[in-house]
Amino acid sequence: MYLLLPGRHHLLTRYQKDYLIQLVKDGLSEVKDHFGNPLRISKFPQTIIFAVTSANHNNTRRNPLPLYQRAMMVQDFSKDIGIPSLVIPIDDIGQSPNFASYTIKKIEAETEMQLHLTPANTIVLCSTPVANLYSELGYSILPVERIPGREDKYHTKLPWEILEGLAKPVGKGENKTKEELVSYMDPTSIRLWNVYGIWDKIKMLFSDSVIGEDGDLTESRDYNTYVREMDTIAELKFNETKNYILPGRIGDIGCAVGSWIKLACENERLFESDFYGVEIARHLFQVCEQRKENGEFLNPNVFFLRKNAVSGLVYPAGTMNTIHSSSLTHEIESYGNRDKLLSFIQNRYLELAMGGVWINRDVVGPEDKEREVFVWFQDADGTNLGQEPKSFADLKEYLDSLSTKERFFRFQSDFRKEEGYVLRTKSIFVDGIEYHRMKLADVCEYLSKKDYTDNWESEMHESFCFWSFSDWKSHLESVGFQVSSKSHAYRNEWLVENRYLGKTKIFTSEKDVPHSKEDLIPMDFPVTHMLLLAEK
The missing domain is CATH 3.40.50.620 (HUPs)
Incomplete structure (x- = not known):
């Protein structure tokens, strides 16, 4: 038997x-x-x-x-x-x-x-x-x-x-x-x-609060949607960073489906380099391994590691010439906490060889994020009836039916609710038009997430505006990094043209309570992203 x-x-x-x-x-x-x-x-x-x-x-x-x-x-x-x-x-x-x-x-x-x-x-x-x-x-x-x-x-x-x-x-x-x-x-x-x-x-x-039982960042993430998004923007990410990559041992932390490494392998300046992708999410790691098996990487010296870069070193100390991360650090802050983010920064410093560079591309908050502003939201691009989600087939269909203004109210109740965040606003009317008074950081958070209805529940955990560019610079320098003068914060103009204009207007005022439209001063949409070159 x-x-x-x-x-x-x-x-x-x-x-x-x-x-x-x-x-x-x-x-x-x-x-x-x-x-x-x-x-x-x-x-x-x-x-x-x-x-x-x-x-x-x-x-x-x-x-x-x-x-x-x-x-x-x-x-x-x-x-x-x-x-x-x-x-x-x-x-x-x-x-x-x-x-x-x-x-x-x-x-x-x-x-x-x-x-x-x-x-x-x-x-x-x-x-x-x-x-x-x-x-x-x-x-x-x-x-x-x-x-x-x-x-x-x-x-x-x-x-x-x-x-x-x-x-x-x-x-x-x-x-x-x-x-x-x-x-x-x-x-x-x-x-x-x-x-x-x-x-x-x-x-x-x-x-580790950042990862779930099976090693995924969030259980509400739609991985098929996520992979498509990562592939779509891979070339943009690589073109933005390629001039700053130092040959040698090159790491990509949070490499998703390996697209950035794939493009780097095709750069003749990096032919003699070794590439090490790190990905904790099981589904994405499996895609990376499959791509390697399919021969999609021109360089044979491509290796993928399923390791947690938040809790410790993923590369031996003092060995890496370039470390790249994109759209990752805000997730550590959002799903972990501030101590985990500071630990992540310290670990990258320890992993770099002298003269090495950490290229960090991510979202960023405005410099004056605590400043109160007056915001107008479009209310003619959807419903404003306060319908219940159960009237729709799914949450996405419900959210897509809402006007920009009505969707903001849903955002206000959902945004980092589980983390205890309270988004405070006050409604005022100026010359018969409704404006909402709030922190600049809060309207930036809404603008950055309002169109991601596929992954709404996951996005509601994510904070983009916790640090400004100068905050980032200060924290990097505190652990020993030198921030290159080529580092910069910038505004994604495609987002402005396609998602912000006509949907939202931001104003400042020299008066505590504006009484006429002359009291409202139009404000440009703030920066959305940053490219940080942290050198050791």
Whole structure:
């Protein structure tokens, strides 16, 4: 008989080993299945098959260990059990009612059709609800940690409970709790975790608010839309930065789908360079790897790393000639916090070789962002009826139906609401026309986001105007950077022509309360972006 033990297998426990050894020693006749009935199978186990699920994922909370580390740990663990073991990788297919049948077929394919598992020759060992999927296929189930019966009770802690407990910060008097959790682990797991520094890795992954469970920046991001946008603007980004790239070791942090690196590889000045793209989002990282496999990069020395650039160094200290980032630093501020952004800046300084440059292209706030201005919004380009979103097929359709003015009111209620931000305005009428008094930064935030109705919920978390160009310069210099005189803030004229004009007007006034249109002074739309060249 085969024993099939499916799971992610990021750690293995003493209980699991004792359970398996007992099965091998005593056989399957009297052991109880998940209903509490004896199996009454006279045959003894001959081989254990560890189906390592989510094998294509790593460096995330749900899947911190890569496949090779899990496979080594399983093989080491199996030495004491007394029968042969096989490790079979099972790629993630998401939540699927066909997961069990997929796993069985994948095992057959991975063993070149030599291993055909059936309910007649295989017992499944599983303590989670996934067991039901195998049971529906006719397999007998041994519940391992789970006490047989209808109630969710367990003989011991589950591996995932142990891992999550170890990832939590150690509070006062909690060292004993950590020691207790470690005591559940099999020595083979402890050994591998020590060698590969897994203890610190899981603490980092679980403490980082910038990324989600599966390593993505935000769960509300529409990745297909995002990839199309990144490809569309790749040439603009590269043309804006290409003259400042220093040959040698070149990194692109937050490289998305690798478009900037692809264009850099085609620049003859950079033919002898090595390129290192860093991308934490799983879907985008996979696109990068696929592009490399397709031969889309002219330079063979292109490497992609799935690492978190917020929490530490992603390149060895003092080794990089150029580091590029685009549209990234505002996300760190938005989804993380100020300390994470300052840490990110410090890490880039440490990674650069002397004479190296960090090219940072991103959005930026106006210099006088706290200044109060008077804003007119167009109200004839959509509805102003205050209809409920439920009247529409989806949020995008609802938002697209609103006038610029009405959409602002929705923005006012949504913008960084979860972060506790309150966007304050006051309505005034001047010569019969309504204006809204607010901070310059707030109207800039609205203008920068009002047309992104595809990703509205994600955009509502993002702050663009937290620092002005001079704020950026000051913070960079405080860690040792010299900001090149070629650095500058600028206004994206395409945005002005296509999204701002006719939709919004901004005014200042020398009077606290303007009474006539003569009291309102028209103001140009402020800067929207910056190119920072931070040299070491």
